[in-house]
């Protein structure tokens with residue numbers, strides 16, 4: 652039985668005060684959430700400590716949005732897995748398309764980050780997905796196969812989540828057709844050594860399309876950007892109807 656994992660990716664949004672405000676509105680709704688759904692908030696580094704203190708022992712787990720591959724060193728501006736562990740972080744997003752696009756991340760650096768994260772007991776969420784140009788050229792499967800192949804080299808598939816996020820669907824309101832996403836995710840699964848790895852869909856997930864997305868047989872959860880910033884909306888997503 653595969654796990655269901657619903658994660659919010661706040662990206663570079665919310666100060667500590669705003670994060671606490673979010674919790675006030677969000678936590679009340681979780682009593683309705685079935686036990687088999689993992690709920691994760693992947694927040695900016697600056698909000699991790701506050702969220703950790705306020706969520707300790709509760710239903711919601713905390714994730715970071717990146718991690719360096721060394722334990723410590725002269726890497727200005729970077730954060731190590733040990734530093735995240737100390738704050739109670741359990742998950743970390745790796746290789747998000749925004750990091751690949753704006754910060755020069757590659758499949759190779761994603762692979763290094765994945766291996767170190769696992770070594771320190773963090774569960775990585777590896778993001779993969781094609782651009783509009785690649786999709787139009789019929790290169791979706793080949794591109795993702797390469798991201799998976801290189802990204803997961805020597806990675807333990809027993810402590811891993813994958814997020815399929817078509818780049819053209821991120822932040823655009825242009826959701827990938829749910830049955831289409833289901834097929835791509837099925838093909839990703841067939842490439843894995845462990846077919847039980849949870850695979851999420853991400854890209855313009857909203858309260859009004861979550862039920863259809865989660866009705867798909869291969870989709871084990873979602874990675875939500877913009878709609879995870881609103882406590883009511885994200886609660887509706889977490890409590891999707893089957």
Ligand SMILES: O=C(CO)COP(=O)(O)O
Pocket residue numbers: 660747816820821822823824853854855856874875876877878
């Ligand atoms: O990039 C995403 C999650 O990591 C998706 O963002 P949106 O939900 O805002 O499209």
